[in-house]
Amino acid sequence: MTETTAASYPIDETNRVKRRHDRGRYDHATVHALLDSAALCHVAYVIDGQPYCTPTLYWREGTTLYWHGSSASRMLRNLSEGQPACLTVTHLDSLVLARCGFNHSADYRSVMAFGHAKLIEDLAEKERALVMMVDRFFPGRTATLRPSTAQEIKATAVVAMEIEKASAKIRSKGLADDEEDYAFPTYAERIPVRTVLGTPEPCDRLLPGITRPATLAGFSAGRLLDEALTEAYAMSYPAG
Amino acid sequence: MTETTAASYPIDETNRVKRRHDRGRYDHATVHALLDSAALCHVAYVIDGQPYCTPTLYWREGTTLYWHGSSASRMLRNLSEGQPACLTVTHLDSLVLARCGFNHSADYRSVMAFGHAKLIEDLAEKERALVMMVDRFFPGRTATLRPSTAQEIKATAVVAMEIEKASAKIRSKGLADDEEDYAFPTYAERIPVRTVLGTPEPCDRLLPGITRPATLAGFSAGRLLDEALTEAYAMSYPAG
Numbered sequence: 001m002t003e004t005t006a007a008s009y010p011i012d013e014t015n016r017v018k019r020r021h022d023r024g025r026y027d028h029a030t031v032h033a034l035l036d037s038a039a040l041c042h043v044a045y046v047i048d049g050q051p052y053c054t055p056t057l058y059w060r061e062g063t064t065l066y067w068h069g070s071s072a073s074r075m076l077r078n079l080s081e082g083q084p085a086c087l088t089v090t091h092l093d094s095l096v097l098a099r100c101g102f103n104h105s106a107d108y109r110s111v112m113a114f115g116h117a118k119l120i121e122d123l124a125e126k127e128r129a130l131v132m133m134v135d136r137f138f139p140g141r142t143a144t145l146r147p148s149t150a151q152e153i154k155a156t157a158v159v160a161m162e163i164e165k166a167s168a169k170i171r172s173k174g175l176a177d178d179e180e181d182y183a184f185p186t187y188a189e190r191i192p193v194r195t196v197l198g199t200p201e202p203c204d205r206l207l208p209g210i211t212r213p214a215t216l217a218g219f220s221a222g223r224l225l226d227e228a229l230t231e232a233y234a235m236s237y238p239a240g
Numbered sequence: 241m242t243e244t245t246a247a248s249y250p251i252d253e254t255n256r257v258k259r260r261h262d263r264g265r266y267d268h269a270t271v272h273a274l275l276d277s278a279a280l281c282h283v284a285y286v287i288d289g290q291p292y293c294t295p296t297l298y299w300r301e302g303t304t305l306y307w308h309g310s311s312a313s314r315m316l317r318n319l320s321e322g323q324p325a326c327l328t329v330t331h332l333d334s335l336v337l338a339r340c341g342f343n344h345s346a347d348y349r350s351v352m353a354f355g356h357a358k359l360i361e362d363l364a365e366k367e368r369a370l371v372m373m374v375d376r377f378f379p380g381r382t383a384t385l386r387p388s389t390a391q392e393i394k395a396t397a398v399v400a401m402e403i404e405k406a407s408a409k410i411r412s413k414g415l416a417d418d419e420e421d422y423a424f425p426t427y428a429e430r431i432p433v434r435t436v437l438g439t440p441e442p443c444d445r446l447l448p449g450i451t452r453p454a455t456l457a458g459f460s461a462g463r464l465l466d467e468a469l470t471e472a473y474a475m476s477y478p479a480g
Contacts, residue, residue: 040332044284044293053284053328055350088293092280100385101374102392110295134341145340146424152342182445184386191459192438203428210427219431
């Protein structure tokens, strides 16, 4: 929303990619494209010195990340006053079997985003976020649903985190042995890994005449999840 | 190794599943089966009050989790003295489109494991761990590789974390609308999500006569990653 193509997140000791720094990227375009291609993230936060790593669904709006949960959840209560957090998204793209142990690896794409997570208290802001929580994944869907009740809105906590720093790290080179090791007589390969959609399973209690809306066409059997989510994101947030 | 089928991890305020507690499991069998079915985890740890959520490959031996990285990495330096950490593994199994926003959900299987991560300093222990880092995924493979050099062993840091507490959380019920909402005229479905193997890509510089070993047969195109990894684990750790 506020970004330009050339914008980047600031780099400091928190988010600088130190190991294999050639794999690090900080520009909004790379970071946001990865964030918009996934539904599942892991959020790290701290309670009384104990780190927690919690999986959750999330989405992005401009340079803000959102996730939600029960108003009763331990994580969300802890974040209500603006706690430091780190939200990470990772795609595993392959397993790499090299000719020595050291060069065994994996292709992957990941983003670590750092900021302070805060509970959304404003009711209008929260209701808008709850719409996007569904519509970011399934464009326009909220308008077709049974409206949320006050009780449901109350029971759902939504967290917003402005991305203060972020880094993307991408490994995509596949098999890469040391040059002298290609003479070593063993087998080596790259095994691609893909996260794909299965055949959608319609509810077996659909009312007569209810059919699958065209807005879900992108969620088709065999499609890569990251592609379907990226496409859905672009429909819901055409400005990026 | 030391477990019995009936063994469970202790439960306290750190790992008790509070939200949707009916989804929580603490027994070794459930926790370990999930841990052994994945390659990628996210580890949460803290440096100077800042939480980090780092993706990495990992494996289990008994009630100990292992992961590795560069000896120069920030995370591993920080963990050398036994830092609290939380290692989480998540499988996303579906997206659930219900008849109201509140019942939109996802099927998933996740484990959060808590402990204190420590660098392995003992050389023999470290060398054994480096063998299992490969062989846990590809049984017997290390014996077929160009042996590791002292330099490579030195450059690789291995972390061990005894699981002090753990919880598994599984949602597998798919679409579940409120009973009265089935009368609401909108479309609803479950979209399965699967992480699968693609067609293995042999190195294009294989020496003449080198063929794919039978031990890799389980890594075949279209196979579920979690099934292939579970099977490989059982070959490398027949005692569980």
